[in-house]
Structures are given as structure tokens and as C-alpha cells.
Amino acid sequence: MKRCVIVSVFCIVCALLLPLALGRSIPESAPAPVSGPAETLSPTASETPAPVQQTPAPTPSADETAVITVLVGGQARQMTLAEYLPGVLAGEMPAAFEEEALRAQAVAARTFVLYHQVLGCAAHPEAAVCDDPSCCQVFLEEPALREKWGDGYDTYWARIQEAVTATDGEYLTYEGEPILACFHSSSAGRTENSGVLWGTSLPYLVSVDSPETAEDVPNYISTLEVSPEDFRDTILAALPEADLSTLPPEWVGESALDSSGRVAAIRVGGLAVPGTRMRTLFSLRSTNFTLEWTGRSFLFTVTGFGHGAGMSQYGANVMAQEGSTYGEILSHYYPGTVLTTLA
Numbered sequence: 001m002k003r004c005v006i007v008s009v010f011c012i013v014c015a016l017l018l019p020l021a022l023g024r025s026i027p028e029s030a031p032a033p034v035s036g037p038a039e040t041l042s043p044t045a046s047e048t049p050a051p052v053q054q055t056p057a058p059t060p061s062a063d064e065t066a067v068i069t070v071l072v073g074g075q076a077r078q079m080t081l082a083e084y085l086p087g088v089l090a091g092e093m094p095a096a097f098e099e100e101a102l103r104a105q106a107v108a109a110r111t112f113v114l115y116h117q118v119l120g121c122a123a124h125p126e127a128a129v130c131d132d133p134s135c136c137q138v139f140l141e142e143p144a145l146r147e148k149w150g151d152g153y154d155t156y157w158a159r160i161q162e163a164v165t166a167t168d169g170e171y172l173t174y175e176g177e178p179i180l181a182c183f184h185s186s187s188a189g190r191t192e193n194s195g196v197l198w199g200t201s202l203p204y205l206v207s208v209d210s211p212e213t214a215e216d217v218p219n220y221i222s223t224l225e226v227s228p229e230d231f232r233d234t235i236l237a238a239l240p241e242a243d244l245s246t247l248p249p250e251w252v253g254e255s256a257l258d259s260s261g262r263v264a265a266i267r268v269g270g271l272a273v274p275g276t277r278m279r280t281l282f283s284l285r286s287t288n289f290t291l292e293w294t295g296r297s298f299l300f301t302v303t304g305f306g307h308g309a310g311m312s313q314y315g316a317n318v319m320a321q322e323g324s325t326y327g328e329i330l331s332h333y334y335p336g337t338v339l340t341t342l343a
């Protein structure tokens with residue numbers, strides 16, 4: 001397994017000012033230097049400049065010293081975590097969310113990039129992460145955020161920055177390594193097991209309760225109506241072995257649900273089609289759906305939004321509203337992980 005250095009570190013040079021008090025505290029009785037008239041070098045007490053304070057250069061934060069490579073608009077750019085994370089947080093979570101939810105998201109986003117900094121990403125080996133949300137994480141810069149937030153820019157930017165700086169350098173580890181900190185918008189009661197999604201079960205990406213409801217989440221329940229012609233065309237284009245030679249009411253059978261309540265597989269045209277496949281084929285908001293024949297069309301009713309693995313963002317916001325800290329939110333959605341700080 002390729003092992004890379006996690007972060008690069010800037011070298012900070014602290015230049016100390018040399019003492020500048022030479023001759024400036026000369027008492028009035030002292031002999032005048034030969035280079036100038038005495039009166040100009042004999043200031044009164046009130047005119048004597050105060051000794052220069054030697055202020056050490058501020059120590060850079062962990063996020064300011066960690067350099068990563070990000071693919072932005074197809075261009076690989078180097079930037080620090082302090083430069084990168086606010087643009088992720090601003091794009092991935094509503095800035096009006098509770099501060100503890102924003103902090104949890106900041107840690108998840110930081111962890112996500114550190115994980116890929118170690119293991120790389122096959123889609124773009126030249127950069128740890130990209131700005132495509134279907135691959136990595138959204139990354140928005142100031143012009144886009146000013147357009148997104150309008151008059152609320154200063155307020156929202158301050159909230160985002162606070163969440164990043166309050167969690168400076170913090171990320172999640174499992175057995176000492178950064179975790180794959182997946183997150184999604186909302187779940188329907190429970191999050192999803194990673195094994196269902198990707199075939200590999202990660203011990204910290206297991207199904208847990210998630211508290212959000214339709215009262216907390218916009219468009220929590222969505223519907224999609226599909227004509228029998230479009231349904232048949234879509235299925236046969238992807239699954240030509242499906243038998244849709246009968247009448248439409250007979251095309252769809254029972255669904256098998258997984259332990260999180262999502263569709264593991266559904267019978268379509270005599271085939272067991274995975275819920276994840278159906279989600280992709282019909283651009284469903286999640287795999288938590290029902291499918292019924294209404295008499296004239298097929299109707300999907302979908303709950304929640306996203307793949308369902310890891311932290312639910314709306315669930316995190318509800319937990320924060322109920323008093324949970326970002327550490328509690330993270331340990332709930334990523335069980336068994338440890339909140340660690342960059343050295």
C-alpha cells in the first residue's frame with residue numbers, strides 16, 4: 001500500500017528585532033555624542049520613545065501548516081487546510097446550521113482529505129481531492145460564495161471560519177489511521193452500512209440511528225412518476241435480460257430491505273435489481289424508496305437524500321439542537337473512531 005507523508009510543513013523563520021535602544025535613554029547629563037548637537041540628543045522624559053516591544057511571530061496553526069493538493073476546475077493547486085476547508089464547509093453544509101454541526105462537518109471534511117492524502121484517489125492521482133461532489137467534496141471560493149450568500153456573506157463566512165478554527169487540526173482516526181469520513185444529507189431513521197454500498201464493510205461506517213424527520217429536512221420525502229414506456233426503456237437499456245414482455249403491473253415485484261430499511265434489491269422483470277442500481281438508473285435521492293404501479297404509471301416515493309453512509313448532516317444538526325457537541329456527533333456517526341490532532 002502506498003504510504004505517503006500526510007502533510008507538508010512550512011518552515012517558519014522567526015526574525016527577532018535587534019535591540020534599538022542604543023543611546024535613546026541617554027540621561028541629560030551624559031556627554032553629547034560628537035556627531036550632533038547635544039540639545040537634539042537630550043530629550044525630555046516625555047519625549048523619550050518607549051522601549052520597543054519584541055513581539056514573537058505568531059505560531060501558525062496546524063491547518064495553516066498542512067499543505068494538500070486539490071484539483072479545482074481541473075487544475076491541480078497546492079493550498080493549506082486553512083485555505084481549503086472553509087470552501088468545503090461552505091459548499092457542503094448550510095452555513096445557518098448549528099455551530100456544533102458545522103464543527104462536526106469541518107472535522108469530517110478535514111478527515112476526508114487526510115485519508116485521500118495518504119491513500120490517493122484513482123480518479124486523479126495528481127491531487128488528493130477534487131472539487132467534484134460526486135467524487136470528493138465541493139470547494140467554493142469567494143466569488144461563488146458571495147453569489148450564494150448575497151448580503152449574508154460576512155455573517156455566514158464568519159460562522160464557517162469559526163467552525164474550522166475551533167477544530168484546528170482535528171480529524172478522526174481508526175487504529176491510528178485517518179478514516180473514510182463519508183457523509184450525506186439526510187437518512188430515514190438509520191444510516192447505511194458501508195458494505196451494502198461498496199462491498200467492503202468498514203467498522204466505523206455501520207448503520208446507526210439518525211434523528212432527523214420531515215420536520216427538519218426540506219424535501220425529506222420526494223416522489224417520481226415514470227411512464228411505463230420510460231420505465232421499460234430505462235430498465236432494458238441497462239438490463240436487457242429483464243423480461244418486460246408482460247403488462248406493466250407485473251413488471252415490478254417485492255423489495256428486500258437491508259438492516260437500515262433501504263432497498264437492498266427489488267424484483268424488476270424477473271431480476272433482483274440492487275437498490276443502488278435503481279437509484280442510479282432513475283436518479284432517486286436515496287435507496288430508501290417504495291415503487292408502486294398507480295394504474296397508469298410507476299411511482300417512486302423516496303425518503304432522505306444521499307447514499308446514507310457516515311454522518312447525516314441534518315441528523316448532526318438535530319443532535320446539535322438537542323445539545324450534542326461536535327465530538328459527540330462524530331462519535332455517534334463514526335463509532336469506534338478517535339478524535340486526533342495533527343502533530
Ligand SMILES: [Zn+2]
Binds near residue numbers: 121129132136
Ligand atoms: Zn475526487
